[in-house]
Amino acid sequence: VQLQASGGGLVQAGDSLRLSCTDSGRTFSNYAMGWFRQAPGKEREFVASINWSGDTTHYTRYVDSMKGRFTISRDNAKKMLWLQMNSLKPEDTAVYYCAATSRGHMVTTYSDYEFWGRGTLVTVSS
Numbered sequence: 001v002q003l004q005a006s007g008g009g010l011v012q013a014g015d016s017l018r019l020s021c022t023d024s025g026r027t028f029s030n031y032a033m034g035w036f037r038q039a040p041g042k043e044r045e046f047v048a049s050i051n052w053s054g055d056t057t058h059y060t061r062y063v064d065s066m067k068g069r070f071t072i073s074r075d076n077a078k079k080m081l082w083l084q085m086n087s088l089k090p091e092d093t094a095v096y097y098c099a100a101t102s103r104g105h106m107v108t109t110y111s112d113y114e115f116w117g118r119g120t121l122v123t124v125s126s
Contacts, residue, residue: 001025003117005098010123015088021081021098021117029076032105034113035083037094037122044097044110048072048083051105059105088124095119 007019019035034049047066051059054074062070071084081098099113107113 001027001031001100001115003098003100003115005096005117005120008096008120008122010125011088013089013124013126015124016084016086017088017122019083019085019096019098019120019122021083023079023081023100025079028079028100031100031102031115032107033072033074033081034099034101034105034108035070035072035081035096036099036110036113037092037096038119039091039094042094046108046110047096049101049105049108050074050081052076061105061108085122088122090124090126093122093124095121 002024005021032051035047036044038044048062050072069087074081097119098117100115101113103112
């Protein structure tokens with residue numbers, strides 16, 4: 001698994017943004033995937049996760065504060081992961097990272113994720 005996140009940028013409060021994560025490796029579909037973020041001066045925090053199958057109806061997990069605003073999805077054939085972010089707020093400003101874990105999509109601790117991509121910066125202005 002070799003991950004790379006992209007799609008960040010500067011947006012205004014209320015705007016939407018879609019982050020992408022590509023895997024240049026060969027075993028993407030073997031892993032559950034997650035998004036984390038790290039704001040300046042804060043610890044890295046879990047955002048959302050999805051299991052290996054990509055079933056967004058039954059096998060996703062979100063931080064409560066992001067439910068309804070953020071949507072995680074994946075396409076194993078394309079080896080792609082996405083995070084659709086709507087109604088962005090200034091407090092969503094952070095570097096966003098995609099990560100892969102063999103421990104299933106229910107884990108939310110960053111130490112449970114074995115592979116990490118470089119982050120992409122999202123800045124939300126008020």
